[in-house]
Amino acid sequence: MAAETANIKVPVHIITGFLGSGKTTLIHSLIEQKPVDEKWAILVNEFGQIGIDQAMFDARDDVVVKGLPGGCLCCQLAFVLQAALVNLLARSKPDRVIIEPSGLGHPAGLLDLLRGEAFQEVVEVRDIIATLDPRRMDDARALQHDTFRDQLDMADAVALTMLDHSTPEQLSAAHAFVAQCWPPRKWVQEVPQGELPIVLLTQSGNAEANAINVPTSHQQLATTPSLAGSFFDFPPPPGKPQRETGASLGYTSSGFRWHPSERFDLDSLAKCFGELPREARIKGVLHTDSGWKRLNRAEGTLSVESSAWRQDSRLEVILPDTSPALNIDIEGRLRLLMLG
Numbered sequence: 001m002a003a004e005t006a007n008i009k010v011p012v013h014i015i016t017g018f019l020g021s022g023k024t025t026l027i028h029s030l031i032e033q034k035p036v037d038e039k040w041a042i043l044v045n046e047f048g049q050i051g052i053d054q055a056m057f058d059a060r061d062d063v064v065v066k067g068l069p070g071g072c073l074c075c076q077l078a079f080v081l082q083a084a085l086v087n088l089l090a091r092s093k094p095d096r097v098i099i100e101p102s103g104l105g106h107p108a109g110l111l112d113l114l115r116g117e118a119f120q121e122v123v124e125v126r127d128i129i130a131t132l133d134p135r136r137m138d139d140a141r142a143l144q145h146d147t148f149r150d151q152l153d154m155a156d157a158v159a160l161t162m163l164d165h166s167t168p169e170q171l172s173a174a175h176a177f178v179a180q181c182w183p184p185r186k187w188v189q190e191v192p193q194g195e196l197p198i199v200l201l202t203q204s205g206n207a208e209a210n211a212i213n214v215p216t217s218h219q220q221l222a223t224t225p226s227l228a229g230s231f232f233d234f235p236p237p238p239g240k241p242q243r244e245t246g247a248s249l250g251y252t253s254s255g256f257r258w259h260p261s262e263r264f265d266l267d268s269l270a271k272c273f274g275e276l277p278r279e280a281r282i283k284g285v286l287h288t289d290s291g292w293k294r295l296n297r298a299e300g301t302l303s304v305e306s307s308a309w310r311q312d313s314r315l316e317v318i319l320p321d322t323s324p325a326l327n328i329d330i331e332g333r334l335r336l337l338m339l340g
Contacts (some may be wrong), residue, residue, distance in 0.1 A: 010089060012097045012114060013117045016146045017131030019103035019251075019281045019318060020298025022161035026131055027098055031063055031197035041094035042067065043084060045102045058308045081110070082118060089122065096202075097123065103281070104251060107154045112205070126247055127186060127204035129196075130155030134166035134174035135299050141279075141320065145250075153181060156207055157200070160190045165301050182282070184326050235259045235312035243331060250321055254330055258287075258313040263339045266290045271325040272333050273297050277319065284315035289339060335336035 017023045024157065027042065034040060041064045042057065057065045066084055081099075088094065101110060107128060114125050130152050136142045143149075157180050160171065171190075178188050186205075189196060235257065236242040242257040266288040273282055273295070282297035285307050294307040295315075317330055 009122060010094060010097055010339055011126050012090070012099060012123045013097050013126050013204070014101065014107060014110065014128045015131065016101050016107050016134065016141060016151045016155065016209075017103065017161075018133070018151060021103065021131040021133040021136070021192075022129050022159075022298075023100050023103070023294075026129075026159060026161065026191060026196050027100060028057070029191075029193075029195045030198055030201055031057075032249075034062070035202075036062075038062070038162060039092065040064070040096040041088045041092055043081070043088070043097065043098065043099045045081075053061070053337060055192055064088065064094065068145060085119070086122075101225070103245070104147055106150060108150070111154075125207040126201075126318075127156035128154060128156050128207050129159055129201075131159050131161045131301065132174055132178065133162040134160060134170040135162060137170050138172040139279075152178065155185065156184050157187045157189070157198055160188065160300070162301075163190055163192050165299065172243050218283045237257065238262060241331075247321065251318055253316060253318045255316045256314065256331065259314050260287055260310060262313065263287045263289055263338050264313070264334075265339055266293060268337045270302060272337060273302055276317070276330075279320055281304070281318040282315070284313070286308045286313045286315060 015023050015027060017251075024044075031042075032042065039062050043066050044070045057063070066088060068080055085097070088097070090288070100108065101107060111128075112124065113119070114123060132152065136148070160174055163171065166174075175188065178185060187200065189200060236259055238259040238261055240259075241262075244255045246253045246255075264286050269286065269288065276282070278300040280297065282295065282304060284295045286293055286295060292309060294305050295308075296303045298300045315334070
């Protein structure tokens with residue numbers, strides 16, 4: 001039954017984690033285990049401007065998905081989050097809310113908002129879960145990134161993901177890395193195929209995250225976020241794709257949208273993505289010669305599955321600023337893969 005009594009606080013779960021660490025896959029797994037009598041609301045933030053992740057969820061009556069693209073939910077999108085959450089709580093009356101910040105988002109500002117005056121009598125922040133891809137143990141850039149470390153430091157619990165792509169040595173190193181955190185995490189769970197037991201969500205306690213201030217790098221981000229590419233936008237005209245770019249925190253995002261009638265060659269897409277640097281983070285829902293497909297690439301591994309999305313084709317590519325030339329050339333590569 002949906003929470004209707006004023007003094008019943010709605011549990012809010014924050015699932016954080018660095019770029020490509022499997023947050024969305026883990027949330028999909030939790031949705032599949034959702035109690036039939038509960039209604040959930042999912043708030044998904046994205047670093048890019050286009051809005052990909054909302055298209056990664058299939059439509060259903062008992063799960064409401066709201067995407068907030070174009071910035072860091074934890075800082076410059078805080079006022080957008082507040083409005084979106086107030087609206088969701090009032091109109092959808094969910095029994096549970098899951099918030100997925102951007103992979104480059106810092107949880108500190110988000111926690112401050114949820115624990116502030118506007119929500120302190122309305123929601124209850126449960127254990128913060130951080131996803132950790134063990135392959136990051138070999139990535140010096142990630143290990144030295146303040147946001148990567150703060151996400152794990154603030155987490156109450158850690159889900160180790162991407163196990164089928166990680167070596168035993170990387171998994172062991174990930175366990176050792178988390179074991180160094182103080183105070184100890186409440187639990188560290190290996191999640192094959194992103195399948196986290198739902199009991200770890202529904203029976204979680206109140207968040208006990210360490211107090212970490214929002215770093216200067218986030219405080220200095222632009223304070224006027226763009227909501228281009230939102231869920232209900234009309235698609236661009238045929239032959240005139242939309243492109244949006246953004247850059248901060250050492251990464252550059254290129255987002256693209258195409259009219260749904262335009263199609264791509266799936267095999268050529270996979271080949272094109274495989275030629276991009278390993279660190280390129282790619283997400284998309286595209287109309288291909290094999291039907292509508294969801295594409296997801298992290299740490300050089302591409303997954304493809306069928307998608308119910310039909311509104312438009314959309315793609316986001318996130319690259320470190322050390323690869324600007326490749327980032328600019330992506331649009332030209334994609335244009336060559338379109339079918340006549």
